Amino acid sequence: MHVLVVGGGGTIGSTVAYTLATQHPSLEVTLADPKAERAEGHAIDLFHSRSHAAHAIGRPEFEASTLGDVSVVDPTSSPEPDPVEAADAIVVTASEPRSSDSLERGGRLSVLERNLEIASDLGEWFASADPTPTVVVANPSDRVTHRLWEASGWPRGSFLGYSLSETARIADEIARRVSAREPSNGDVSPADVYCPILGEHGEHIVPVFSRTTVDGRPVEFAESERVEILDYVRSVPYDVIEMRDNGDSSRWVTGRGISLIVSRLLEGGTDPDADPVCLATPLDGEYGLKGVTLSVPVVLDGDGVAEIVEWDLSTDERERLERAAESIRESLGHR
Numbered sequence: 129m130h131v132l133v134v135g136g137g138g139t140i141g142s143t144v145a146y147t148l149a150t151q152h153p154s155l156e157v158t159l160a161d162p163k164a165e166r167a168e169g170h171a172i173d174l175f176h177s178r179s180h181a182a183h184a185i186g187r188p189e190f191e192a193s194t195l196g197d198v199s200v201v202d203p204t205s206s207p208e209p210d211p212v213e214a215a216d217a218i219v220v221t222a223s224e225p226r227s228s229d230s231l232e233r234g235g236r237l238s239v240l241e242r243n244l245e246i247a248s249d250l251g252e253w254f255a256s257a258d259p260t261p262t263v264v265v266a267n268p269s270d271r272v273t274h275r276l277w278e279a280s281g282w283p284r285g286s287f288l289g290y291s292l293s294e295t296a297r298i299a300d301e302i303a304r305r306v307s308a309r310e311p312s313n314g315d316v317s318p319a320d321v322y323c324p325i326l327g328e329h330g331e332h333i334v335p336v337f338s339r340t341t342v343d344g345r346p347v348e349f350a351e352s353e354r355v356e357i358l359d360y361v362r363s364v365p366y367d368v369i370e371m372r373d374n375g376d377s378s379r380w381v382t383g384r385g386i387s388l389i390v391s392r393l394l395e396g397g398t399d400p401d402a403d404p405v406c407l408a409t410p411l412d413g414e415y416g417l418k419g420v421t422l423s424v425p426v427v428l429d430g431d432g433v434a435e436i437v438e439w440d441l442s443t444d445e446r447e448r449l450e451r452a453a454e455s456i457r458e459s460l461g462h463r
């Protein structure tokens with residue numbers, strides 16, 4: 129199996145590559161980045177990190193003969209053989225560098241114009257290869273996913289815009305709040321919280337409070353609490369950036385979430401009886417929306433989105449989803 133990480137010399141791309149390479153020692157990983165030397169620095173380090181584990185430290189983690197390679201290509205030099213053709217899954221983290229405008233809430237939109245141009249170029253590159261499931265991380269991820277889909281000519285189900293970190297963030301905040309309500313019951317773990325999030329990866333997130341559970345039981349929040357929960361989810365990635373000297377965004381939760389999605393794609397999809405996962409995919413009438421890409425519940429197979437699941441939403445959730453769609457359409461110039 130082969131994964132291509134486009135933007136693999138950067139923070140998120142190299143973190144995804146590390147996570148995948150250590151989880152799947154035989155996986156071939158290619159890092160595509162115009163900063164090829166920087167990518168090569170990651171590739172050498174990554175290869176050492178995975179080959180390390182074949183040596184006996186008490187016992188080897190895997191058989192040395194199954195070790196996969198980590199390689200680098202410069203996408204601007206028409207690499208042959210084409211790594212897009214070789215890939216079983218692609219991750220796109222290619223992005224304009226973070227600017228001073230991107231350091232606060234709403235900052236994802238500051239790289240819109242340049243990242244749409246990058247997406248158009250990548251789409252042209254991808255177009256000559258067979259459709260391959262592609263997880264899009266570069267921000268603003270829903271708009272970039274939409275542009276990449278349009279430019280590639282691949283089926284819409286090939287594209288999955290990544291927005292899942294918000295699910296981890298909201299679970300953490302809900303666990304804290306529910307624990308504080310009844311301290312005598314002990315702490316609730318975020319692992320016991322289920323709160324899917326639809327909509328935009330940005331200010332227009334739509335937490336589905338009507339389906340939220342703690343330990344499998346429905347949980348209610350007053351409107352004032354919902355506002356505070358939303359505020360936390362929107363702000364915390366920017367607090368993380370600031371705490372890390374405005375250098376990198378949330379590489380660990382993002383790297384882990386993307387690696388989980390890629391792992392499921394390589395295994396042939398999600399379990400049919402598991403909860404759907406919320407990822408951005410181009411819509412064609414689902415939820416009454418067309419010509420826009422935003423996060424909705426999806427079931428995965430080995431090619432990408434096998435099915436978009438249409439949940440019954442509350443009136444407030446539906447209106448918020450429509451507002452998210454409007455905001456995305458507007459910034460793409462689609463009215």
Ligand SMILES: NC(=O)c1ccc[n+]([C@@H]2O[C@H](COP(=O)([O-])OP(=O)(O)OC[C@H]3O[C@@H](n4cnc5c(N)ncnc54)[C@H](O)[C@@H]3O)[C@@H](O)[C@H]2O)c1
Binds near residue numbers: 140293378
């Ligand atoms: N969706 C999410 O949840 C989420 C989370 C974190 C970061 N992000 C976004 O992911 C993107 C990457 O973040 P980062 O911190 O890794 O940035 P980064 O600047 O460290 O890395 C971006 C990399 O893309 C490369 N690149 C630029 N143009 C390219 C092209 N045409 N082809 C291939 N590579 C190209 C750059 O050389 C650089 O190495 C940003 O847009 C960021 O906002 C999204």
Ligand SMILES: O=C(O)C[C@H](O)C(=O)O
Binds near residue numbers: 230236377
């Ligand atoms: O890169 C960012 O601006 C933040 C990122 O989208 C995140 O959710 O961590």
